[in-house]
Amino acid sequence: MITINDIAEMAGVSRTTVSRVINSTGYVSEKARKRVMDVIEETGYVPSQHAKSLRTKETKIIGVILPKISTDTSSRTVNGMNSVFEGIGYQILLTTTDLERQKEIEHLRLLQNRQVDGIILIATNVDQALMDEIKTSKVPVVVVGQEMSGVPSVIFDDHAAARRMTELLIEKGRRSIGYIGVDEADRSVGVQRKAGYLEAMAQHGIEVEDAWLETGDFSIESGYEAASRMLEASSRKVDAVFAATDRMGLGAWRYIRRHGYDIPGDIAIVGIGASETSRFIEPALTTIEYEYEQAGSVAARTMMQLLQGEKGVSEKKVLDFKLVERDSI
Amino acid sequence: MITINDIAEMAGVSRTTVSRVINSTGYVSEKARKRVMDVIEETGYVPSQHAKSLRTKETKIIGVILPKISTDTSSRTVNGMNSVFEGIGYQILLTTTDLERQKEIEHLRLLQNRQVDGIILIATNVDQALMDEIKTSKVPVVVVGQEMSGVPSVIFDDHAAARRMTELLIEKGRRSIGYIGVDEADRSVGVQRKAGYLEAMAQHGIEVEDAWLETGDFSIESGYEAASRMLEASSRKVDAVFAATDRMGLGAWRYIRRHGYDIPGDIAIVGIGASETSRFIEPALTTIEYEYEQAGSVAARTMMQLLQGEKGVSEKKVLDFKLVERDSI
DNA sequence: CACAAATGTGGAATCGATTCCCTAATTCAG
DNA sequence: CTGAATTAGGGAATCGATTCCACATTTGTG
Structure with missing residues (x-):
């Protein structure tokens, strides 16, 4: 392997000078610079x-921790980060937790040992242990998807989005609206979205039956099963299903279609996420569009500010959402 | 920052001994080991x-070059690689080319400078310049998706898959089968799949009209437009469309539906890739399922063999495909 | 013209590990 | 009991850069 010493020798200068040429620092005469450049060129x-x-x-490496790699959400977020980092010579070291919570902490440690310059965590929970780990981290951490006090985070306004969506259903005349959520360890998806839904229902004086509240695990299958439980159990039949994520919505959509209900005639169905599939099914799924690319790029830029030691980096960046009304409603 | 010297001092041994404890090499007495371990534990x-x-x-870092991050293909492949690397302490440094061909070479160089232990390239072409770069690489390279002589590659049997799919259409009584392909710089998707299609057509004595052959750029939109050109132009109306990828198939599917044709009544439509969306549209898209996860894990394992200096690592691994017959046919 | 400032270059320490080579203390076989 | 093995552990070189400091040369200014 060819080293700075070889270059120095070949160019007839000291390695100090070579270093200066490479990093364009300090004083170097034009002649010396040229000689060094030539040798570098020559030797590659x-x-x-x-x-x-x-x-x-x-x-110049940023560690990224994803819950899962094969989802629209993850890949679009990474895409957004990439678009920022690419231009400035940073690269992404990727790890995934496969939705196992304790792995988030594990990977946080692992990445620090790799001495990445910073870590962006797409979080799925706000456990105390996780927060402690983040706060004692040697390198800056930016969290995406969960609000974490004292840690710079990029989040969506899940509460408002879910409320708005619920209101839309109510405006459309639906009253018995079922909800498929996720575990409440996930503050954003589990708690905020549900709260938005409940708030809208309460505001319109609609009492929510227990049987209308179901929980899944983000997968399509879990949405299918949640819908099945919901439709079989409730005494006041639901006339709409609000799934906290498009994937679970897709599962519910499937169940509803398979069991002879008309969408949206008998039951309306909506989700959150604006996944690609949601556009293509017929009737197309009404959903909330989050700009995941933007979340990624905002997180990346926040990271750069942190790395450049800017202070007063705002702790919380809330991104907007867009209601995408389609045929399922 | 705490270093090996600090540990050595605190444990009252030399840093040589600390190093031995960490790496479990050489001779270290139980007592010394214990002391060192304790200090390490204590200090973190x-x-x-x-x-x-x-x-x-x-x-222990493997560089991965992807054409695009936000696609089923990429994320599933990375998933497969990850499942192998994770267990053995390797991590993935990710870069994407955004389908720009010269970036593949650029990133190949970049990753070598990062001194990754190896590079896995999800290739979209087999340009001479790219092959040269790979062959002069300082670190082992495994290519996924394209056959490259002299370079270990993991590929799918695109030719056989396309032929089989075409035959299925012919068995179903279709004769005027249009084909939406991609640029032929991509040997696998551009050349092999088309060749499989043409071969099946020829074997059954069906003459292929020029207007039946269209080209897209992998995007949904390009599939839509290709279908539009095809359906407007051809004198012998096509009764089936074979898209080289599911995404383009989705675009074609859209065009066909929007223009009042019945699927599969008037026109059958098939793709390759078994994307998630292909399952959910109605009628569901008939497609070819490739095991991208497997491609990823096979590539990862091949890389490990290379790194362990095993010789006789087979140059070419061809993965199987599965025909997924659904309603669009 | 003299002296300060600016410019150019190299020597050597440093970062935090690994590892070769040596010496010292045990253990063991005959 | 003695001379090899075996076991234990340290000293110091090394990997390939950056960077502080010192010194030499050139340029500029009153």
Whole structure:
């Protein structure tokens, strides 16, 4: 392997000078610069990142922790981050937790040992242990998807989105609206969205039956099963189903269709996420569009501010949503 | 930051001994080991990867180059790789080319400078320049998706899959089968699939009209437009459309539906890829299922063999496909 | 013209590990 | 009991950069 010493020797200068040429720092005469450049060109030399990082304590690598890789949400968010990092020479070290919660902490540690410059965590919960780990982190952490006090986070206004969606259903004349949520360890998806739904219902004086409240685990199958339980159990038949995520909505949609109900004639169905599939099914799913790409790029930019030591980086960035009304309603 | 020297001092041994404890090499007495372990435990010390890599020339990081991140294909492939790497302490450094071909070479270089241990490239072409770059790479490269002589590659049998799919259409009584392909720089998707289609057509003595052959760019929109051109132009109206990818198939599906044709009554439509959306549309898209997760894990395992210096690593691994017959046919 | 400032370059310490080579203390076989 | 093995542990070189400091040369200014 060719090193800075080789270059120095070939160019007839010291390695100090070579270093200066590479990093364009300090004083270097035009002649020396040219000679060094030529040799570098010729040999195709590239400096060792390790040696460099060892001294500078910088890696230009950002660790990203995802709950799952194969979902619209994740890939679009990563896409957004990538668009920012790419231009400025940073790269992404990816890890996934497969929705196992304790792995978030594990990976947080792992990435620090890899000495990444910063960590972006797409969080699914706000456990105390997780927050502690984040707060004692040696490198800056930006959280996406969950609000975490004291930690810069990028979030969507889940509460308002769910309320707005519920109101839309009510405006359309639906009264018996079932809700398929997720575990409440997930503050954003589990708690906020449900709260928005409940608030809208309460505001319109609609009493929510226990049988209308179901829980899934983000998967299509769990949506299917939740819908099945809901439709079989409730005494006041639901005339609308609000799924906290499009994937679960898709499952519910499937169940409803398969069991001979008309959408939206008998039952309306809505989700959140604006997944690709939601556009293509017929009737197309009414949903909330979140700009995941934007979430990614905002998180990336926040990270850069943190790295550049800017203070007063706002702790919380709330992104907007868009209601996408389609045929399922 | 706490270093090996601190640990050595606190444990009252030399850093050599600490290193031995960490890496379980050489001779260390039980007593010394215990003392060192205790101190490490206490301090939460973790060795610097940079210093380590600087000496050992190993990073335990595999670079992955994707054409695009937000697609089923990519994310499932990465998922498969991840499942292998995760267990053995390797991590994935991700880059994407956004389908720009010259970026593949650029990133190949970039990753080498990052001194990753190996590179897995999800390739979309087999340009000479790309192959040259791969062959002169300092670190092992595994290619997924394209056959590249002299380079370990993991591929699907695109030719056989397309032929089989075409035959299925012919068995179903279709004769005028249009084909939406992609640029032929992509040997697998552009050339092999088309060849499979053409071969099946020829074998059954069906003459292919020029107007039946269209080209898209992998996007849904391009499928829509290709279908539009095809259906407006051809003199012998097509009674089936074979799209080289599900996404383009989805676009075609859309066009066909919107223009009042019945699927599969008037026109059958099929794709390749078994995307999630393809299952949910009605009529559901008939497609070919590729095991992308498997492709990822096979690529990862091949990489490990390469890294462990096993020779005789087979140059080409061809994965199977599965015909998924659904309602669109 | 003299002296300060600006410019150019190299020597050597440093970052935090690994590892080769040596020495010292035990253990063991004959 | 003695001379090899075996076990234990330290000293110091090394990996490939960056960077502080010192010194030499050139330029500028009153």
